[in-house]
Amino acid sequence: MPTQTKSKPILEVEELSISFAQYTSGLRQSSLKVIADLSVSVCPGEIVAVVGSSGSGKSLLAHAILGILPGNAAISGSIRFAGQKLTAEYQEAIRGREIALIPQSVNYLDPLMQVGKQVRNAAKIARGSSPDRAAARKIQREAFARYNLAPEVERLLPFQLSGGMARRVLVATALVSSARLVIADEPTPGLDDAAVRETLGCFRELADQGRGVLLITHDIETALEIADRIAVFYAGTTVEVAPVQDFSGGGEALRHPYTKALWRSLPKNDFAPIPGFQPHPNALPEGCLFQPRCPMATPECTAGRPEMRAVREGMVRCIHAS
Ligand SMILES: Nc1ncnc2c1ncn2[C@@H]1O[C@H](COP(=O)(O)OP(=O)(O)OP(=O)(O)O)[C@@H](O)[C@H]1O
Ligand code: NI
Incomplete structure (x- = not known):
């Protein structure tokens, strides 16, 4: 890895x-x-x-x-x-x-567009203005093959896919996006x-x-x-x-x-x-946001929000961390 x-x-x-x-009662903001x-x-x-x-x-x-x-x-x-x-x-x-987003919901797929076309569109957007259909199709088919999506899946609509397949289509969209x-x-x-x-x-x-x-x-x-x-x-x-x-x-x-x-x-x-x-x-509570629930809390923890600081190979926002 x-x-x-x-x-x-x-x-x-x-x-x-x-x-x-936020607007509260009347026009108070x-x-x-x-x-x-x-x-x-x-x-x-x-x-x-x-x-x-x-x-x-x-x-x-x-x-x-x-x-x-x-x-x-x-x-x-x-x-x-x-x-x-x-x-x-x-x-x-x-x-x-x-930057590609793989959204939480597969509802982000266009319900009325064949999924292969959706992935081809992502490939075209990634490659700027010249929409080369053959190239986009090749990229889409390679992505489908890579994610174990059978060739005939490209002609299906999102509702015809299982949850796992729909996920893989979303990931394929990110893959072709460059x-x-x-x-x-x-x-x-x-x-x-x-x-x-x-x-x-x-x-x-x-x-x-x-x-x-x-x-x-x-x-x-x-x-x-x-x-x-x-x-x-x-x-x-x-x-x-x-x-x-x-x-x-x-x-x-x-x-x-x-x-x-x-x-x-x-x-x-x-x-x-x-x-x-x-x-x-x-x-929000005074000082450290976790302080009211923290078994290690001391009076200093309410004094101010702890800064983020480097501790060993990581970062932490706690005055007691070492
Ligand atoms: N449009 C908004 N107006 C006011 N508050 C909002 C708005 N959107 C999100 N919040 C608040 O911001 C905080 C963070 O929301 P966020 O959606 O990022 O949480 P999350 O960690 O993604 O939660 P979840 O695991 O439920 O998806 C929450 O307290 C939420 O109520
Ligand atoms: Ni969320």
Whole structure:
């Protein structure tokens, strides 16, 4: 499994914050910050899994990178792609070409278009203005063969596919796109074990071709099977970024108490739930966001939001981590 963490990142998200303008009674406007100081990076050839419970900000990160946040969202911080700041124009220019999204729902496939044509269209978009039909067909057929999609599947409509086949069509779309960054938002729910394994294998293949893969999931066990690094989100921020190898034993190598608790809560470990709830963006606690649930909390933990800092081969946002 080639891990090229030493190469220059294809994606660098630094101190990203996202707020939503909200209208309360009458015309009073308020702003709700749902992501704060979130940082994560992805290198070519690497799979970075973003894990975190529902509402922790995973999808918003993907939407911010792709430039598809709703109009009432305001963002600050920096997102760089291949070293260049991602402006709205740049996002528009590279979306679907250099950055591909594998969406959560197969409903993103056009229900009325044969799936082969959808993959050919992606191949054409990737290759700019000259739509060479024969070349696009060749690329599509190679992609189908690679993902074990029989030749006759290209003429089927999405509803005629099994869940696993539809997933493979979505991955094939990313494959032909020539994207250097592939973002997959919850790609495996609803798939049986074999289909999950198959889909994950496809991501490894995309990474092994030198692409960066950002895999968003709340399924930490799946993430651990395939990713090189794990970014753990909590209440709209990154609490830890750790090499996958650190998830072992009793979690001694992990840095953040939340990550350790997540690891121990897995069925194969203690299966012990973490007491309490992730706070809602409009009711965040003082200081460290995890402090009210943290077994290691001390009075200093309420003093201010801990900075993200490097600890061993990873990053952590906890004053007690060492
Ligand atoms: N358009 C919006 N307006 C206001 N708040 C929003 C909006 N979209 C998302 N949020 C809030 O932002 C937070 C992060 O949402 P996000 O969808 O990124 O979570 P997630 O980690 O992807 O969760 P899930 O695992 O359920 O998909 C949540 O608290 C959500 O309620
Ligand atoms: Ni989501």
